[in-house]
Amino acid sequence: MEVVHTVIAIVLVVGLIIGAKIDPVISLVLASLYLGLAAGVGFADTVAAITGGFGSIMAEVGLLIGFGVLIGALLHSLGTFRKLVTALLGVVGARRLPYALTGALSLVFPSIYVDVQVVLAAPIARSSAPHIGPRGLAHLAGAIGTGIFAGYVFVIPGLAAVSIAGLLDVSLGTWLLYGVVLGPVTALVTTFLFGLMLRAGWWKPATDEAEDDAPDDGRAGVETGTAGTGPDERAQLHDVDLPLAVSLLPILVPLAMIAFGAFADLLDFSNSFIAFVGDANVALFVGLLGAYALARAATGTERTEEAVKTGFHTTGEILLITGIGGSLGAVIEATGLDATLAGLFSASEGAAVVTSILLAWVIAAVLHLAIGSVSVAAITAAGIIAPVLGSIDVAPIAVGLAIASGSMFALTVNSNFFWMFKSLLGVTTKGALKSMTTVTSMASLVSLPPVLLVALLA
Template sequence: MIVIHTAIAIVVIIVLIIKAKVDPVISLIIGALYLGLATGVGFTATIVAIATGFGEIMGEVGLLIGFGVLIGAMLHAIGAFGKMVTMLVNGVGARRLPYALTAAMSTIFPSIYVDVQVVLASPVARSSGPLIGRTGLAHMAGALGTGIFAGYVFVIPGLAAVSIAGLLDIPLGLWLIYGLVLGPLTAILTTLIFRWLLRGRYWKSDRDEEVDEAMAELDTTELVEEDTKTPPLFVCLLPILVPLVMIAFGAFAELFGFSNDFITFLGDANFALFVGLLGAYALCRRTLGSKGTDTAMSEGFHTTGEILLITGIGGSLGAVIGETGLDTILAGLFTADAAAPVILSILLAWVIAAVLHLAIGSVSVAAIAAAGIIGPVLGSINISPLVIGLAIASGAMFALQVNSNFFWMFKSLIGLSTQGTFKTLTMGTSIASVVSLPMVLAVALIA
């Protein structure tokens, strides 16, 4: 019954938001209350889970969102993103922008937290979308979400990739070789398929795009009066590049065993983004002066509030799902048969990870839980742990939706309606998950 009630809760949330036009915050709380009470979590424990889940998510991403949005607001105000988009269009052409973005996200930035990636990259997606055409924002959004998660699950040192490899005792070097092929290939193929999907009547801008007033102000307010006053592009990008380098250095230091307390401090995402914020603030003050900087900061603060609230409530729903004990039930439902053929074992691993992700709402948690379920029986399966691990990674991407706090961050930062987020992020991760599965089957032939 817990599985059924979880499905009902997710369906209720979707119907309330899309059909009844109920605000997502209210809809998510209703769904969380229903799930907690219907599954026997209890009145008090449900409320505690909602509050605790909100607090835990804010502890994890609250500062990241706040610092990231403020960096974006100030860089936009000095014309940095406009300059970046112009360079990209001149360099790769408007039509190739989504492919360049998804390739970069799936290969260069997997060491960065997904929350940081979307916060820093969303202004580029929003700014360049109109240059591609009527469905440009949708194409850029799909490319961004796909690239982020393809890198996250397949490419070392993405958190999900490292976790799966560690739990299944797969050498990181071996995983890296295959992941560097599967990650970007999945992202680029998915972005191409998504482009074909957008050629029809799939995307309806009036319903699927929903830039709120705060985001609209942030998108349209370039306070710099002349392009010549904007610092050189490389200098403009330092508030983004420096945090990325700091975080990546910390991740690689830990990966290769030479980390220490100071390196951990430097590589912490919150501190790294604060350094970026200081850099953006200094650039903004130098370019626009005190008054212009205050205006840009105010617009950033205006945008941050709604994103923080809806992200936190998404975490509340995830916490209630965790209290139901759904992962334990799924572990009992799926058992590995020692005599199962290779294809069936791969499909089983994919399904376990996909179902866990649909239920829990976290790619990394689904990947870790699936690896924990399958790991103990790997010895009785006549198949490489690498292949099972890649199947788990593929399934863990499937259909990121409303019970993920990332879903709501993505929605707000890109400027989409809930329906538009389903059509881009949920559809993109679903296609990526399915597209990568045959690749995993192909790896089974050679691994």
Template structure:
């Protein structure tokens, strides 16, 4: 019954938002309340899960969202993203931009938190969309989503990749050898197929895109004349420097280097704050105090909207966790020992996919699935690295409304809930299915 009530809650949230035009925040809270009470966790426990889930998400990513969005607002105010996009278009033909974006996110950026990636990449995607013509925003949004998560689960040092390898006792180098091929290939193929869907009428801009505060901020950035815009190097600095700081911290941790200064500077909150300070100083220099204050104020409005809907998305995940669904699924599938190779791969994929659908977190689904399978590794004839890759593939499946990332993605890209389902949910489902046969091929090679 818990699985049934979880499914009802998720479907109800989607229908309330898309069909009844209920605001996502109200729909999410209604879904939380229904699931908590219907599954029997109790009145007080339901409220506790909602508030704790909101607080946990804010603790983890609240400052990241705030600093990142404010930095983006300031960079738009000086026309920085226009400078970046114009430089990018000179190097990469417009019809290759989505592929360049998805390859970069799935190979270079996995050391960066997915929340940071979408905060920093979304404005570039939005600004680049007009160069791709019809459905440009949808194509770039799909490329962004699939690139981020293919890197996250397949490529070391992505968090899910490291977690899976650790739980299944797979050497990181071994995991990387397979993942660095499967991840980018999956991302590129998914981006190409998604483009074919868009060409056949999948996207309806009037229903799938919506005007947002972020769009108004971008228009302000367009008002800056080319002569008054900062150089490309200055425009990139507030983004590149924090990314390098975070990546350095992650790689040092991976190498076992325990240095408090490096850990401090490599913390994502500190790195993005320094990026924000850099953007603030640059805005004061190029557009003056008044324009800077206006951009900052507009950024705060956007930040508040994103924080609230993201936090409530976290509440839904916490209520689902409180129902004990993950433990129930673990018991159902613990009988999978001793099955053939293909069946074992499919079982590992299915466990992770089902957990992701229920819990709404790629990393939690991957970690939980690996934890379920780890105790029976000795009884399975498949290489642990292949099982890990199968779990990674399954954990990608159908990122949707019970994920706080979904709501960040929606707000930052300027999409409707329907548009987010038709991009993020669609491309993660496609990537999960596309990567599965690649994992099966890997099983023929892995020892």
């Protein structure tokens, strides 16, 4: 019966979020309570599982998420994103901008809110599109969509990536080694394939692009449960006079520290000091100190504190959703469902790994299609699958990457981010479906074969 109750709990989450328009945090708590009580865990043990699961995942990723969000808010206050895209445009030219833009979004800026990324990138896309050709807007729109979400789910400190890694107990150093390759490669390959589709006639400017009105201020909504509202773009803050290489250090230095620690473990020359330096919490705190110092020196106390305040506001929702994802996983484990689910993740000897990866991908993809939020789908899927990891012969990093891959699948009309993207990029609903929904579906499928390869080799 625990399988039936788990299915009901998942349907309950989806129904409450979509049908009743109830916040994901409340929906996940209600589903956890239902599952524990209906499956016979008991009143006290259900509460213990919920609170214990929440505390456990917070110990893993709470500081990481908070530090990452604050770094993103401070970098936004410095105008780092705009300066990087301007530099890319000057170096690669307009025609190669889709690839440069998607690479930058997926590799360098996962810590910045997804809504802020599209707010900042959209005007650049609209102004650069005529220099690329009649399909320029479509190609740039697709590059923005795939770059943002490939970074968000695969690359540290993307919030979905950090959350999945924490729920599955995968070290961020290990995740970084795989994700820093898989994220940008997925974004670049998808952008290339989408360009081929556009040349084959996929895009019809007459029906897919809207009237050339000025886009709104970016406050149409955000991707449900991902990054809060982000900094207020209506403030129209001017970029500060700070070299781009310097303003990127708060991202690059932590990544280098984490990667160094991971390679030290891999090559067996680590020690206590290297482990300390390579610890993700320490690395991101160093990045936060750097971002804060740069912001204070370049923008002053008032603007810096405003950025920090925005980051704190955003962090609360993300932490609650991530923590409740841990609670759901703990309740599932308390029901004894892990043994049953382990059977679902088993097949014949030769197909067990492939079957497990595909099942993890499908669970995340179906949840995203139903709920409309990349982060909620990823966290919920990780919470469901985490209890069975010890029972299946598949590397946790591979399962995590499969969840990340599936959670991107088909971002569509039930996501607030979809409508924000449509408005800011100046495309019709049909155009948004043919760009954002198409590229996220493609990116999800493009990333699946490499994930399977990781699972077979890891």
